[in-house]
Amino acid sequence: MRVVGIVGLGYVGLSLVKSLFQRNFIIIGYDTDENKVGKISRGHSPNETIEDSELELINSSGRFYATTEAKELSKAEVVIVAVPTPLTALGNPDLSLLSKACVDIAPHLKSETLLINESTSFPGTLRNFIAPLIKEHLANGDLRIYFACSPERVNPGDSFYSHENTPRVVSGLDKSTKERVRDFYAEFVNHVFVASTPEVAEMSKLLENSFRLVNISFINEISDYCISQGISVREVIAAASTKPFGFMSFFPGAGVGGHCIPVDPVYLIENAKAQDCELPLLNSAIKSNEARHHSIISHMGKELDGVKGKSVLLVGVAYKSNVSDTRETPANRIFEGLKKAGADVYWHDPLVSYWNESQSTDLKSRKWDAALVLTVHKETDISELLSHSKVVFDSTGVIPKSGDKVKPV
Numbered sequence: 300m301r302v303v304g305i306v307g308l309g310y311v312g313l314s315l316v317k318s319l320f321q322r323n324f325i326i327i328g329y330d331t332d333e334n335k336v337g338k339i340s341r342g343h344s345p346n347e348t349i350e351d352s353e354l355e356l357i358n359s360s361g362r363f364y365a366t367t368e369a370k371e372l373s374k375a376e377v378v379i380v381a382v383p384t385p386l387t388a389l390g391n392p393d394l395s396l397l398s399k400a401c402v403d404i405a406p407h408l409k410s411e412t413l414l415i416n417e418s419t420s421f422p423g424t425l426r427n428f429i430a431p432l433i434k435e436h437l438a439n440g441d442l443r444i445y446f447a448c449s450p451e452r453v454n455p456g457d458s459f460y461s462h463e464n465t466p467r468v469v470s471g472l473d474k475s476t477k478e479r480v481r482d483f484y485a486e487f488v489n490h491v492f493v494a495s496t497p498e499v500a501e502m503s504k505l506l507e508n509s510f511r512l513v514n515i516s517f518i519n520e521i522s523d524y525c526i527s528q529g530i531s532v533r534e535v536i537a538a539a540s541t542k543p544f545g546f547m548s549f550f551p552g553a554g555v556g557g558h559c560i561p562v563d564p565v566y567l568i569e570n571a572k573a574q575d576c577e578l579p580l581l582n583s584a585i586k587s588n589e590a591r592h593h594s595i596i597s598h599m600g601k602e603l604d605g606v607k608g609k610s611v612l613l614v615g616v617a618y619k620s621n622v623s624d625t626r627e628t629p630a631n632r633i634f635e636g637l638k639k640a641g642a643d644v645y646w647h648d649p650l651v652s653y654w655n656e657s658q659s660t661d662l663k664s665r666k667w668d669a670a671l672v673l674t675v676h677k678e679t680d681i682s683e684l685l686s687h688s689k690v691v692f693d694s695t696g697v698i699p700k701s702g703d704k705v706k707p708v
């Protein structure tokens with residue numbers, strides 16, 4: 300049985316723990332967050348990628364433990380790094396957590412370790428940032444480390460796609476590393492694509508998420524136009540998607556959120572800028588997403604004859620269905636925008652207990668002048684929502700028609 304160390308026990312790290320456990324690996328989970336490590340060790344899952352009962356089983360197996368001690372990684376033959384790669388306050392790529400992880404773990408790596416980066420970043424991160432940093436901090440400069448990458452594709456809240464049935468793109472700095480990383484993932488992933496260089500693998504991840512951002516921003520624009528014409532955009536998409544080639548469906552919504560789709564394109568744009576390369580279409584998609592709240596609030600204002608003084612309930616502040624993650628949620632801008640326009644704004648989310656310095660409001664606590672649905676979870680009580688709202692603005696397309704009460708935004 301092989302020993303795998305995982306650096307960062309978040310959405311990505313814990314989903315890996317689950318898959319590797321099923322394939323009989325021994326797993327050491329390292330995280331700098333003491334509270335999280337304590338919680339995991341007591342069998343309390345910090346997110347929905349793993350159930351408490353699964354964690355309890357894994358903890359009691361003797362094949363997993365969580366720790367805040369980087370030295371425990373000296374027992375691992377494979378070390379996977381899955382730490383956040385967010386944006387700075389000024390909106391630039393922030394590799395400080397990745398840098399800290401490399402510096403902290405390097406002195407404990409043993410020779411022949413396969414070091415894999417799964418954190419998202421721009422092309423060249425493995426070769427020009429991670430490898431030199433780790434080499435500089437190894438206990439002994441003669442140690443042989445195999446540097447590889449495999450950009451993560453986990454889709455939290457998705458009960459169909461898992462590590463097993465989601466193909467993996469992998470690569471490494473040399474031929475032998477590429478073989479090692481391919482063989483490692485082949486143990487728990489059905490299809491592994493070996494890219495010729497780490498830069499191709501890193502770029503493929505940025506392409507995937509930039510592609511989503513551009514297409515979602517585009518369909519949001521089309522949706523605004525369709526609303527102005529009294530055309531159902533969802534019926535338009537259903538009609539267009541009868542074409543068996545050359546069309547792919549994307550659906551309008553409140554804007555993209557989460558740790559990936561609004562963030563990764565910025566990594567690409569900033570890196571391109573440094574190489575004197577402009578990406579105007581992608582830039583425009585980022586701006587369009589950032590301005591999405593204006594058109595939603597404007598549609599509401601037209602229907603309500605102004606939102607000033609109206610009680611408005613935001614429903615679903617997590618960035619997508621069936622997760623409690625509120626990072627980069629579009630609800631932030633919508634909440635602020637409605638408040639600025641004078642509305643009396645509350646929020647409700649059955650999966651999020653605390654957000655924006657307040658608690659989730661009971662949707663039955665009053666009759667709302669309007670509800671604005673941003674995300675629908677399995678637990679969202681749609682019939683109570685309909686009966687407690689004079690009008691429901693739906694950005695999701697999943698609220699059933701109820702006379703004239705439900706309006707698309």
Ligand SMILES: NC(=O)c1ccc[n+]([C@@H]2O[C@H](COP(=O)([O-])OP(=O)(O)OC[C@H]3O[C@@H](n4cnc5c(N)ncnc54)[C@H](O)[C@@H]3O)[C@@H](O)[C@H]2O)c1
Binds near residue numbers: 311401403417452
């Ligand atoms: N969440 C997703 O759906 C998703 C999907 C694909 C790719 N990714 C990428 O994977 C990476 C991780 O994302 P995530 O959503 O799992 O993040 P997360 O915030 O859920 O978890 C990251 C964990 O890393 C820990 N951490 C931070 N700095 C550390 C350090 N120096 N040493 C050890 N642990 C440290 C944090 O305490 C946290 O528990 C990011 O680059 C992200 O873009 C995420």
